[in-house]
Amino acid sequence: MQASSTLPTPEPTLAQPAPVKRLLSLDTLRGFDMFWIIGGEEIFHALAKTTGWAAALFLADQFTHPDWHGFRAYDLIFPLFIFMAGVSTPFSLGSRLEKGASRSELVRKIISRGLLLVLLGIVYNNGLLVKSLAETRFPSVLGRIGLAGMLAQLIYVYSGRRTQYGWFAGILLAYWAVLMLVPVPGCGAGLLTMECNPASYLDRQLLPGHLHKVIHDPEGILSTLPAVCNALLGIFAGNLLRTNGHLLTQNGKVLRLVVAGLGCLLAGWLWNFVFPVNKNLWTSSFVLVTGGLSLLLLALFYWIIDVKGFTRWTLLFTVIGMNSILIYLAGEVIDFEYSARFFFGGLLHLSDSRAVQEVGMTIGLLAVEWAFLYVLYKKKVFLRV
DSSP states (O other), X not given: OEEESSOOOSOOOSSSOOOSSOOHHHHHHHHHHHHIIIIITHHHHHHHHHHOOHHHHHHXXXXXXXXXXXXXXXXXXXXXXXXXXXXXXXXHHHHHHHTTOOHHHHHHHHHHHHHHHHHXXXXXXXXXXXXXXXXXXXXXXXXHHHHHHHHHHHHHHHSOHHHHHHHHHHHHHHHHXXXXXXXXXXXXXXXXXXXXXXXXXXXXXXXXXXXXXXXXXXXXXXXXXXXXXHHHHXXXXXXXXTSOTTTSOHHHHXXXXXXXXXXXXXXXXXXXXXXXXXXXXXXXXXXXXXXXXXXXXXXXXXXIIIISOOOGGGHHHHHHXXXXXXXXXXXXXXXXXXXXXXXXXXXXXXXXXXXXXHHHHHHHHHHHHHHHHHHHHHTTOEEEO
């Protein structure tokens, strides 16, 4: 990991991809995704708490996770990030392979970056050497991004497109078979409750430390495998976007993304009847639903930004997207809330409205975080992982 003072050069990466020709739509979509992670969703929670408006209550509910089965908008944020890491792969790795780069050299970099994200995830969850082994949580969001992206990129490097499609279908079907057919001691097979499913049981047997939900970890071992398919779906989209314009127009690419997205959504919700959509287990139906929505969002951003050229608004999100991992980690070591209270607290308390105070403070926090990233953006300082 390093902070560079120049624009990123093309090299394979999982979390901060730098394709040979950067897609502004991809950087913008990444920033849009990260916007909700760094506090954007709190705007709706603050509105719901202070106003009770029906629309605010509905949106606030969408920015929560279901207890187990089911799907809400907030469930898309994590798989969308993995998907975007896949989209960048044909641009970064593909160009190097075409120029004759050594596969072994690329693989070493892919693996090292994947394992570094696992390590950063452990530190993010637990701090530096402040917890005992029994208190340490080893699975993490960054760890899943690293492992899923790493495995998908290895598949990309060592296999052709047809084989990549085979991996995609094979992993989803195999995961379905394991979760539905493999019996859990004392439970039997196919129950898919938090306690009685093979993924949770395997984590309880193999993972040291503690699990996020005591008997289950949403970023556990077995459930990381289907997340590889979110990255593979991104790779398929990246292959499409990288297609020569003489072979497929930009509008043609948008159309194919939309058709593929709708197809994945339909397949995912149909599969839901026998294999429930579940983020905690990262079920195969969950992969298809989130993959379909990811494809549709990519199509929308690509059409607006890269096809139609409406780019003036993109700075709001690209500033975040270009340093997405940095702002994710910075929240653990920088007290942005203190700065927001310092700059906006007095002004906001001039209003007697609780809604103005809470919503305003949330927006103030986002403004401080964005200003911090904007300074780095202007200085061309980007955290590379």
